[in-house]
Amino acid sequence: MMTRVVVIGAGPAGLVAAIRLAEGGARVALLNKGTGGLQLGQGTLDILGYGPDRVERPLDALAGFAEAHPGHPYGVLPADLVARSANYLRDLVGPALLVGDAASNLQLPTAVGAVRPTALASPSMTAGACVDGARFVIVGLRQLKDFYPELVVGNLVRTDLPGGGRLQARAAMLDLPAREGEIDSTGLTYARALDDPAYRKRFAQAVKAVVEPGETVGLPAVLGLDDHNAWSEVAEAIGAPVFEIPLPPPSVPGMRLNRALTARAKAAGVRVVPGSKVTGFRASGGAVDSVQLATAGGDRDFVADAFVLATGGFESGALTADSYHNVHESVFDLPLRRPEGHLVHGDYWGDPQPLFTIGVEVDEQMLVRHPGGDPVYTNLYAAGGILAGATRWQEKSGEGIAVASAVRAADSILAAAATATDQGAAS
Structure with missing residues (x-):
């Protein structure tokens, strides 16, 4: 029986997860309220640029970086998975849009003349x-x-x-x-x-x-x-x-990647539903049953066997904070992992702001779990910027985390569906 999956969010994590699921035989709906985060990026794939010193060989640095940063997404995304995922994205869009070796960073100029490390880039760069x-x-x-x-x-x-x-x-x-x-x-x-x-x-x-x-x-x-x-x-x-x-956002190289991945998703059979916000969900028996999408004609239910939350962080409105520094996840009101003490400090050039490490915690299968505990729902996965523990723009790690977590989430869903099918056939 074909498994049904709803992916929420159309940034790099959502698009890659949707494509991999569809190519694996799932029936996929991709829900997005906007155009996704690819157009805010450089049209490159960063794995790890700073740790905190400049990194020349990101895959070699990942294990030590994860050990030095407990709770970072790379703690559950090993280097071999990151490499395979980077290569998967490179193959999806083809050599006209991404080239390079995930094992070694290129050093490329920015629009202000800084030198920026990145793993994969457009051949035009x-x-x-x-x-x-x-x-x-x-x-x-x-x-x-x-x-x-x-x-x-x-x-x-x-x-x-x-x-x-x-x-x-x-x-x-x-x-x-x-x-x-x-x-x-x-x-x-x-x-x-x-x-x-x-x-x-x-x-x-x-x-x-x-x-x-x-x-x-x-x-x-x-x-x-x-x-x-x-x-x-x-x-x-x-x-x-x-x-x-690359120029400041919106980025033309980012637009190229976004167009290529969206076209690939549609060609794979993904049902892309743009321009509407997920406003609620229904759950029973420890699993999510459906999500509600606000449309001009009224709310619509999307029922599925599994769900992938790939909505990003504060920049997309997936995480919101009030004046008391209470932070909420906007779709499922999930428990969040947050650091102890003050979330914001006044030293702009100092340590990363703790606020931006807030997010959902996941296990090795990308199932969302209570911080340090069990899964919140048995069929809710997360990928990309919603994950806790990373300061992506300082580490230059955003796309590496997004793509690796998307691939792992998709593979976990497909493996669970295959197991359920085998068990059903055996019974």
Whole structure:
């Protein structure tokens, strides 16, 4: 008998869980109130960037990091699972969107000129690896918001690189509107313009005019939205290596990943139900029976055999806090694991804020459990940003946790369904 699963949330954890479940034979409904968190990211897959020192080989560092951080999600997500899950995501979206080796971090520039460690990245970014002796020209667009090449260069050239040494960089600015007469454009506007081969040709000619021999060209990450070969065509026309630098959210590389995974989910048979919020649930006998979705025509019940909570944390509204620092999970009102003492401290540059380690606790199968105790419901799993114990943006661990926990939750559900089927056949 085909198992029915409801996945709540369409960020990286929800999409990966839904795809893996559907490909494993489950009948899946993916419920999401918004567009998911992928577009807030960089279009890369971070496993572990800081622990607290910069990490060069994340898989090798995971066991020690988990031991030093009791209660961290990596305590129940071993390195081999993280590696398999990263490779699974890479295979889902294909080499046009993600390349690299989960065992080794790339060091890539950000839109403020910092050097950021990440495990998997778009092939349009990898020529920007920050290594000793690299020569970059960082090219900006006068009409584009939120990208200032002088800022990127000023920070890059004074940075001691993780592998030692420094790089060379200079800035250039082009006057090249994405649309005729427009003087204040977003990255998305440019990405759509660069999907057009004619505009792409003009763009490449303008960039080529400012490139010197031996330079690698850094551009804002706007080189096409739907055309995943746009960046390589630009590089070929310029005659020099090109790399994209992700902008502040919303991120065009994140949008590419989101579109690819959503399309893969639909192709796998996932029923995607967007734009509505889960407002309640029903449970009996220690298990969740259904969730209620608020729609224009009234509440709708989604009945399932298993549920995956992949709603994120505070940033998505999955966790809420009142003025007394009481924190609540918004769908199932689950018990949360929270640190002792004050949840917020005043040292901005000091230790991580304890507030952001609050979340649900899970066992090794990703079943939500009472902190230190038994499962809350026998068929409720969790994955991604709702899990307790991680400060993802400081650790640079968010996508690694999301994808590994999603794969583990999906595999646990499929294994439980197979066991139930075998037992039913035996009886």
